[in-house]
Amino acid sequence: MDETPATPVVTIGLNAGQATFDYSMAELTALVEANHMTVVEQVQQALTKPNPGTYFGTGKVEELAAIVADDQVDTVVVNDELTPSQIRNLENGTKARIIDRTGLILEIFANRAQSREAKLQVQLAMLQYQLPRLHTSASQRLDQQGGGGGGGLANRGAGESxxxxxxxxxxxSITHVNHELKEINQAAETQRQQRERNELPSVALVGYTNAGKSTLMNALVKRFGKNEEKQVFVKNMLFATLDTSVRQLIFPDQKKLLLSDTVGFVSQLPTNLVKAFRSTLSEAANADLLVQVVDYADVNRDAMMATTEQTLQDIGVTDVPMITVFNKADLTSTDYPSRAGDQLIISAKDDASIDLLVRAMKEKVFHNYVTANFLIPFDAGDIVAYMNDHCNVLSTDYQADGTAMRVELTSADFNKYKSYVVTDADSVED
Structure with a gap:
C-alpha cells in the first residue's frame, strides 16, 4: 500500500455557462484523487471563453497566485486542455507547476499501465502531447539561462537548437513506438481471428470508468468461467485497469461466449489517448454485442452515458448492438433486478441480477441457434460426444438404429450435421 502523502493541489476551471460544468469539476477532483493528489482549494471564473494568454483573466491569475502561496502548494490542475503559452504564462504568474486536464489523464494512464501494449500506448500519447509543447520548456530554459546578464542572445540560439x-x-521515438505497437497489434489480430474461427460470439463491456465493469466481469467469470479463469483487478477508483481482459464463459446449456472488459471512458478523454488505445478498444468494435455499464447510483449518469456513446463514435463503433446495464442498484432505493427492453437495472453483487443479464446477453448473441431432432448412428459416437460437449442437448433416447437427440445448436453445427436430421420428434420415436 502506498503510504506517501497525497500531493496537495489547487484545481481551477472556467465556467462558460455549460450545463455540465459542476459535473466536470467534480470529475476533475476524482481524477486528481486517482493520481494520488488531494484538492485543497478550487478556483472558478465565469468567462465566455478562455483568455488566450493566461486562461483566466489577469485579476483572477493574481488571486490564484495568492492562493497558491497561502496554501503552500506547488501544483495547479486545470479543467481544460491548455495551449503551451497558457501553461507557460500561468506558471510564470503563479510560480507553480501547471497540469492541464489532458496532462493529468496521461499521468494517470502512465502510472497504471501494466502490460507492454498499454505502456506503449500511453508512451505514444504522451509523446504526441509533448511534441507541440517543446518550446514551452525551451523558453523556460532560456529564462533560466538569461538571468540578469547580457548572454541571453547567445543562449537563445542554443535553446532553439x-x-x-x-x-x-x-x-x-513516435516512429519506434508505432512500429512496436504495429507488431503487437498484428499478434492481437491473429488471436482475434483465431477466436472468430472458433465461432464463439463476443460480448464487450464498455462504459464510464468506475461504473463497475470489472466487478460485473468477475461475477460472470466466477459463475460461468472456464476452469475458474482468473478474476480481473478491481478497485474503487478511476482507471483502475487499462488492459483489455478476455474470458470465456460456458453456460449450463453449453452455450459459450467470449467476454471482454475494456478500458473505461471519461469526459474529454484526450484525442491522442483515444487514438493510441484504438487497438485495445477494437475488442468493442469487433464484438457481437456491447454491454454499456452505467453507475445507476451516480446523479451524473446521463452525462456519463453521453460520454461513452461519443467515445464509441470516436473510435468508429457505431453499428454494434447494445444493451444498457444500470449497475450498483444496491446503492439506491430502486427495486432490482428489473428489465425494460434492452435496459436492465441490476447489482453486480446479486445472483438474480447476473441471471437476468445472462438471459439478455444470450437472447442477443445466440439468436442464430437452431433446435432440431437428430438420429445419430451408433458408429458415429464422436458426433454424440461433440453434441454433449458443445451443444444444448434437450433430450436423448437410445433406439434400435441409433441415438435420437433433440438439440439446440449453432447454425454452423446444424449445417455440419444436417444429414442426421429427422423431420420431427414423432419420426425419432417411431
Whole structure:
C-alpha cells in the first residue's frame, strides 16, 4: 500500500455557462484523487471563453497566485486542455507547476499501465502531447539561462537548437513506438481471428470508468468461467485497469461466449489517448454485442452515458448492438433486478441480477441457434460426444438404429450435421 502523502493541489476551471460544468469539476477532483493528489482549494471564473494568454483573466491569475502561496502548494490542475503559452504564462504568474486536464489523464494512464501494449500506448500519447509543447520548456530554459546578464542572445540560439534536437528525438521515438505497437497489434489480430474461427460470439463491456465493469466481469467469470479463469483487478477508483481482459464463459446449456472488459471512458478523454488505445478498444468494435455499464447510483449518469456513446463514435463503433446495464442498484432505493427492453437495472453483487443479464446477453448473441431432432448412428459416437460437449442437448433416447437427440445448436453445427436430421420428434420415436 502506498503510504506517501497525497500531493496537495489547487484545481481551477472556467465556467462558460455549460450545463455540465459542476459535473466536470467534480470529475476533475476524482481524477486528481486517482493520481494520488488531494484538492485543497478550487478556483472558478465565469468567462465566455478562455483568455488566450493566461486562461483566466489577469485579476483572477493574481488571486490564484495568492492562493497558491497561502496554501503552500506547488501544483495547479486545470479543467481544460491548455495551449503551451497558457501553461507557460500561468506558471510564470503563479510560480507553480501547471497540469492541464489532458496532462493529468496521461499521468494517470502512465502510472497504471501494466502490460507492454498499454505502456506503449500511453508512451505514444504522451509523446504526441509533448511534441507541440517543446518550446514551452525551451523558453523556460532560456529564462533560466538569461538571468540578469547580457548572454541571453547567445543562449537563445542554443535553446532553439536544443528544441530542434528534442523534436527530432520525439519524432524518432513516435516512429519506434508505432512500429512496436504495429507488431503487437498484428499478434492481437491473429488471436482475434483465431477466436472468430472458433465461432464463439463476443460480448464487450464498455462504459464510464468506475461504473463497475470489472466487478460485473468477475461475477460472470466466477459463475460461468472456464476452469475458474482468473478474476480481473478491481478497485474503487478511476482507471483502475487499462488492459483489455478476455474470458470465456460456458453456460449450463453449453452455450459459450467470449467476454471482454475494456478500458473505461471519461469526459474529454484526450484525442491522442483515444487514438493510441484504438487497438485495445477494437475488442468493442469487433464484438457481437456491447454491454454499456452505467453507475445507476451516480446523479451524473446521463452525462456519463453521453460520454461513452461519443467515445464509441470516436473510435468508429457505431453499428454494434447494445444493451444498457444500470449497475450498483444496491446503492439506491430502486427495486432490482428489473428489465425494460434492452435496459436492465441490476447489482453486480446479486445472483438474480447476473441471471437476468445472462438471459439478455444470450437472447442477443445466440439468436442464430437452431433446435432440431437428430438420429445419430451408433458408429458415429464422436458426433454424440461433440453434441454433449458443445451443444444444448434437450433430450436423448437410445433406439434400435441409433441415438435420437433433440438439440439446440449453432447454425454452423446444424449445417455440419444436417444429414442426421429427422423431420420431427414423432419420426425419432417411431
Amino acid at each position: 536544443q528544441t530542434e534536437m528534442s523534436r527530432r528525438t520525439i519524432e524518432r
